[in-house]
Amino acid sequence: MKQALRHLARLGLLMGVCLLALQLCFALRILAMRWVDPVSTSFQRSEAWRLLTTQGKIEWSQRWVDADQISVQLKRAVIASEDAAFASHTGVDWASLEMAWDRNQRAEARAEARAQKQPPGGRKVEPKVVGGSTITQQLAKNLFLSGERTVLRKAQEFVITLMLEALLPKRRILEIYLNSVEWGEGLFGAQAAARHYFRTDAQRLGVEQAARLAVMLPAPKRFEKRPGSEYVVSRSATISARMGAVEVP
Numbered sequence: 001m002k003q004a005l006r007h008l009a010r011l012g013l014l015m016g017v018c019l020l021a022l023q024l025c026f027a028l029r030i031l032a033m034r035w036v037d038p039v040s041t042s043f044q045r046s047e048a049w050r051l052l053t054t055q056g057k058i059e060w061s062q063r064w065v066d067a068d069q070i071s072v073q074l075k076r077a078v079i080a081s082e083d084a085a086f087a088s089h090t091g092v093d094w095a096s097l098e099m100a101w102d103r104n105q106r107a108e109a110r111a112e113a114r115a116q117k118q119p120p121g122g123r124k125v126e127p128k129v130v131g132g133s134t135i136t137q138q139l140a141k142n143l144f145l146s147g148e149r150t151v152l153r154k155a156q157e158f159v160i161t162l163m164l165e166a167l168l169p170k171r172r173i174l175e176i177y178l179n180s181v182e183w184g185e186g187l188f189g190a191q192a193a194a195r196h197y198f199r200t201d202a203q204r205l206g207v208e209q210a211a212r213l214a215v216m217l218p219a220p221k222r223f224e225k226r227p228g229s230e231y232v233v234s235r236s237a238t239i240s241a242r243m244g245a246v247e248v249p
Helices: 002-032 042-055 072-082 094-117 135-144 151-167 170-180 190-198 207-216 230-245
Strands: 182-184
Touching: 002 151, 042 135, 042 182, 072 135, 072 170, 072 207, 072 230, 135 151, 135 170, 170 190, 182 190, 182 207, 190 207, 207 230
Parallel strands: none
Antiparallel strands: none
């Protein structure tokens, strides 16, 4: 019995050392990003593999541009749409997470109520889930993690988020995010999005153009099919109205 406990203790110690080594690896990679632009993200690599295996080819558009070559209007629009408290929070916006949790609980309750009214064998009703992730959390997930929804993955996301906030200035976090975020299938970064949708450079995006790009971020593959849809236009008007109050780091 004692020998078994000793083996378990050694195994636990080994796992602990491995976990700490992994966190150190993440921290060193993030620290390097103060000076070195990331070549790709975990999400981009998974997308490239998906395109290659499903379509037999990779059609890709991405070009890194420095922060001062990205329109301040796009920065304002993305912050207004995705993370209004970006300049002031420490990586996690707890108020937004609580609001998202409440909305998701209500959505699940409505979906369950509709499901009970359906006849046996009817189509399962899935609740519409909303997120409360900050820009830093989204970047943490895209840079290093998979898209699976597990407690361990979310815990690792929180740790990486805190590392990003501790080791990089807000301006750099936003610069990396805008250069690596998805704006369509095989379409990544502000410069590629600006050229694809508006035939202009990211530096020249106006208020309306920036707001429309910001609207697309939660579901770019869906919105790229109808970038001028009624929803995109309506939502972009709301974002445009909020942009003046946004603080850009």
